[in-house]
Amino acid sequence: MTAANDTPRPDIFDRRLRARQRDRMVPRFADHDFLYRMMLDELIDRLGDVQRDLPEALVIGCPDGSARTSLRAMGKRVACIDPGFLTAKGAGGVQADEDALPFADNSFDLILACGTLDSVNDLPGALILMRRILRPDGLMLAAFSGAGSLPRLKSALLGAEGDRPGQHVHPQIDVRAAGDLLSRTGFAMPVADGETLSIRYGDIARLMHDLRFMGAGNALANRPPPLTRAVLADAAEHFAKAADPDGRTAEQMAIVYLSGWKPDPSQTAPARRGSATVSLAEALKGKDQAGQ
Template identity: 45%
Template sequence: MLVFDRGSVARHRARAARDLARHDFLFAEIAERLVDRVEDVNRTFALALDLGCHDGGLGRRLRAAGRIGDLVSADLAPAMARLAGGKALAADEEWLPFADHAFDLIVSSASLHWVNDLPGTLIQIRDALKPDGFFVASMIGGGTLTELRQAFLAAEARIEGAASLHVSPFVDLRDAAGLMQRAGFAMPVVDLETITVTYGDAFALMRDLRGMGEQNALAARRRRPLQRETILALAEEYRDRFGLDDGRIPATFEIVTLSGWAPGPDQPVPKRRGSATHRLADALGTDEITP
């Protein structure tokens, strides 16, 4: 299914590349957390791929951490790839132009949530990893911008008598775990973190979303501009429903992080069911109760 208009995603990113440094705080925070995940692995990686690299912030942090050798950066928007510098190219996450078993490490920060065929992309990523290669990615999760979503629906219904989608659907934790298993990753781990940012008003939030290239790119999005009255009602609904005591408004970002390994011959595997030689109750020092 074509949920997202990939051409719009590319255009949004190209425009955001002009002034990304003023709006990249969320990307920077996610990148810092991803580097921590890579540093948790007691290994160095000779060749890494930063998929959906934006301006290369994640790649620069990985180099500074000293955990990678060479780095390839790829982004859907050529303007973003140019900002990353080094060995950079424009590439579509849905059609990876890399040979099988090319990379020791693939990382992706705040990019894969715009992919239509996420299962297919994850399979391509697994194939592009060398045996026992590591993959870790953070993407925007299902509860992101729940405040903006609710305010939009209420404002449009009140002013125009109907509502349309303005905030994209994002993957949730359970779906992400299933996708990693379906893609064939070994030892997959999926977890969720929440980042809450406060703004002076809804207009400041929407300026940041545009500045990051994260505005609405749904294929079935509303094409005609919003009425001025609807936009004003949006800001009012947002403040009335979610306003804080200090007069600011919160914006919730859920970050789903996926990690896993390309299958390799030396990886640990679970033993055959029923092959245990010791009782768990003995190890825990408890009595086993049989129903």
């Protein structure tokens, strides 16, 4: 008999649906890639502050080949994984979930995870695996949408559905919790920070269209039934009421950025927990100086 505490926890996200959503976005992703592009550009900029080779890299989340191209331009050898089969294939990678990475320990010097960690079933497990497959003194950089995203959409749907709203947007993690997870999963010199992107929409349909073709639809295992036309129409009215005088409604996406190193004896001892007072750029710069 299996003990109660050994029973596998049910998935929060439907893995097959998540993969299908990733694949469905492929033909039209280039027209809806602004959020991914912003996150990737920021990660590449931050990596540029690290004056070390980190030659073997893994990209997690590859809706196109841009991350691989950017890293190869920096002289790195790059492998790619994605939860979707077609997305992975298109980038010359393999299909895999972040909490079931198919790589041996100590395989990579760098992991760059862009745009998928907000919908992984076991985020602590995924971070532990990422740390394990890094070589000692290897770097993990990640970006994903976090808590505080899509407030206008959530408010419009809540107003349209009344007393029995469904969960149409999955739970999201905030910066503080994400930083705590980095520490708990064994990363050295963990840093978490964030920024908020404002996008202005003429109507709710365009927003939902963007979410669909950037692979950000609802993939919850226990998701509610599809929205009826009446609810969608009511939600559109609520969304329009929040518009600025020019008729466009400002929606927000809160982006979480993470950075952590696999522990190595050469690293500077960490400060006591909760005492961080430096920016990510300063932390990376300090890491470079310590490694010289």
